[in-house]
Amino acid sequence: MKPAAFKYHRPARLTDALDMLASLPDAKLLAGGQSLGPMLNFRYLMPENLIDLNHVTELQGLSWLADDALRIGAMTRQFQLEKDEGLFTRIPIFREALRWVGHYATRNRGTIGGSLSHLDPAAELPGICALLDAELRVQSAGGRRTISIHDWTVGFMQPNIGEDELLTDIVVRPWTQPHGFSFVEMSRRHGDFAIAGVACLLAVDVQSQIEKVAVSVIGISNGATRLHQAEKALVGAVCTDDVIQAASEEIAQLEAPADAHHSGEFRKRTAKTLFCRAMQQAYQDAINRRSVQ
């Protein structure tokens, strides 16, 4: 339970971190350390070099861009997102989802960029990023590129990022029209890895028909998955139980991994139940928000 020896590097600037990443052999990036720390302690990983990003201030914090988009630095800690009032006002589902991310003490260290790069299939923040069509900016010593969250997952805990690349920012755009939201999750105990979870944003028109909807599911497949078929079927509909049930069938087509506790089938059934709850809650929330307008 003690990590193997590693060489520790503490860059203060992004360019230094990128140069280290390009030149040091067998290097790992250390963000909040709430997943990497345990993996090092267990010696699942024994990197020769560890590059600690905790002092790269360029990677920290939130800022609203001119086009109303929000830029979140990859090293912004989960508790900072949870506490940010501007973020809560514009994208309230972030705070709701963060409540489910690990525990109080782990959110004090854990970062959004670490969560997206570690890419546990049950992680909440990738689910929220998928819901908001986030753009992820990565950089290497050689240049930078932007990747859609929908192209981010290439396999089990494998993000679409090169060995010499570093995730620097996440850009999300809040919905401009009034909308309801819901985040629901099932785990054996609060703070455990989710069996499944569903996040939903939903806007209704004056006839209470669904005008726009986004739904993502976590814990199934290799991680955050948008349910595009379900969304398409729901637009224009009044949200009855039958309509929701029919839309939830998309989950049955997904691949769900089994683990020591739960079969893939159980995960999918849980996800379908959560989908129905999330839709009902978000729909009701959307109607309430429209009526107070």
Added chain:
Amino acid sequence: MSELHAVGMTINGQSYRADIEARMTLADFVRHVCGLTGTHVGCEHGVCGACTLIADGRATRSCTMYAVQAHGSVLTTVEGLAQPDGTLHPVQQAFTDFNGLQCGFCTSGMQMTIAAYLEENPSPTEREIRELISGNICRCTGYQGIVRAALDAAQKLRESR
């Protein structure tokens, strides 16, 4: 032995310096280098919460942070929770009053978590306390006494302000 790093930090108002390996966890530094054994080491992989201390104002698990990372930090461990004259912190007093501990292994982590949290949320609900301590595992008292202690400490702290 691999390369050594000179680190310095302030713990409970006292300054500590040592040359250590990068792989030494903050928990091991606090216990073995500083001799502050009130911080307990349970799972060593960020699950049990026993090693929680307060680093730069925030509750932190000292097994998933390396001591070299805490260079320049200000820490509080359970030894620094009571007043210098021995008067217990309201959280500690409440644990005594409400039987919030039995064997004591999880206690320091529980108390550091709760003490840090009450600074930012002085009026928590019972549900908030239960969610808070979901990150700390107790294997003997059951959590009822701990929840009652946390709520009582919150009230005492509010009254004292």
